[in-house]
Amino acid sequence: MNLLSLLLRTSPMAMVIAIVAGGLSGGGSARLVALVNEVIAGRQATTASFFWGFLGLLAVVLVAGYLSQLLLIRLGQGALLHLRLMLARQLLDCPLRHLEDLGSHRLFASLTADVETIASAFTVVPFLCIDLAIVGGSLLYLGWLSVPLLLIMVAFLLLATVTYQLIARRARRFLVTARNEQDRLFKHLRGLIHGMKELKLHQQRRQVFLTDELQQTATTYRRFTVWGMGIFAGAASWGQLIFFAVISVFLFVIPQFSALDMTLFSSYVLTVIYLNGPLENLMRRLPILSRASVALDKVESFGFMLNQFPELPSIESLSPSWQHLELKNVVHHYDRGADTTPFTVGPINLVFKRPEVVFLIGGNGSGKSTLAKLITGLYPPSSGQIILDGNRITDDNREAYRQQFSAIFADFYLFDRLLALDNPQQIEQANAYLQALQLAHKVHIQDGKLSDIDLSQGQRKRLALLTTYLEDRPVYLFDEWAADQDPHFKTVFYTQILPELKRQQKLVLAITHDDKYFHLADRILKLESGQLADSSMAKVLL
Secondary structure, X not given: OXXXXXXXXXXXXXXXXXXXXXXXXXXXXXXXXXXXXHHHHOOOOOOHHHHHHHHHHHHHHHHHHHHHHHHHHHHHHHHHHHHHHHHHHHHHHOOHHHHHHHOHHHHHXXXXXXXXXXXXXXXXXXXXXXXXXXXXXXXXXXXXXXXXXXXXXXXXXXXXXXXXXXXXHHHHHHHHHHHHHHHHHHHHHHHHHHOHHHHHOOHHHHHHHHHHHHHHHHHHHHHHHHHHHHHHHHHHHHHHHHHHHHHHHHHHHHHHHOOOOHHHHHHHHHHHHHHHHHHHHXXXXXHHHHHHHHHHHHHHHHHHHHOOOOOOOOOOOOOOOOOEEEEEEEEXXXXXXXXOOOEEEEEEEEXXXXXXXXXXXXXXXXXXXXXXXHHHOOOOOOEEEEEEOOEEOOOOOHHHHHOOEEEEOOOOOOOOEOOOOOOHHHHHHHHHHHHHOOOOOOOOEEOOEEOOOOOOHHHHHHHHHHHHHHHOOOEEEEEOHHHHOOHHHHHHHHHHHHHHHHHOOOEEEEEOOOHHHHHHOOEEEEEEOOEEOOOHHHHHHO
């Protein structure tokens, strides 16, 4: 995939019109230069008809140039929109486990840096088309003036093009390396933002992070970028050298071997000098296109990685009135690389019945969150089966299965809009929930949007709870929800919220360490090193 194919995919007809308009503008510019040369050489009288024809051609150049730029700008922005939405859809269709393996820093690098690099290339495409047309039109005019001189000019241009491509190929390799370093740079910048508190509290750690991690990666990225762009600058200087070599040949070499008509010669030299501007613009913009090509290749490879295991829409539906959820020999493997021991959760054999309140306990790293993702369908089992009222969960119905759950994970994200939960009845319910959660004095809802989400972590979790209420799913999963609540709301959660959900015939799964409230659970499941402890533990704990 390249920039041209991306533009053509957006609107082939508009692309053709833009290229034709750019060609008219560039060719018209070259023709204007030719007319000026003709007047200067005395071969063209400045009659009234010539004057109006000159103005008409000038109008064509301006209008066609504007039309070409406008169409290409629209095409470029349309292609960017298509690219962003394509990446967003690929991300949403990619399994969660695969996204976690790729790493958020890579996702952000492609969605931000790569897309912006491509966007910068689209801004130069209109001018590139016009400059190419000017060069083409000028060469035609030079051929009309003198074919032998044109052949000399073309020979030098071919020499410049071939040598430029050889140099640019090496520069592109440096830019590819720089782009790979950019992934690491984004990883460190993410650590800088999210680890700010920890870095501020430890001066030595902060200094080591700055020098050994961030500075070293940023310096490497800068070095390869400078090398790549520096080689492009050298190639541009080489092109300028060849260009002036052409003029030198015309001025000092050719007159030694052939008598030239001075009028023809002056027209030729003036046209060649005029070509310097478009040619210089082309060489200056080619590095931008090269960086965009590297970014586009990165986006394409990134999209390929996302599409390796796409999640397909469910072709089977599941009734929300089911009663039994069973995990039969469910296993999930974590491959942590060749140098570490793989971690396995399972085999897990469980049966859940509605309504029921189940607490999931265990030490850190015991596999609680992984089991929660297995139960909710965010992780497909490496082996084993999940069965819902006799229906086996497969790729054909996994999406429909996930719609049975509403969850607040420990690393939850709070949207500032009630997305797809903003009909009048739901808004009325949301306002009632804000009162019950003691947030009405801080947050109100207008046009389906929460007025403020910049709250304490406990209050943000209450807002997330409001969203799950509105979703009204058969299963509610809470991952350490009460950990950030004050004693009052912690008591409300265990003694009022969970029993109320059970009365609504919900299945409630709560990951918790609050042993003070263990007696309120119907069952307690304990994980140890990815394995379920003996079921008799429930009786002991209760």
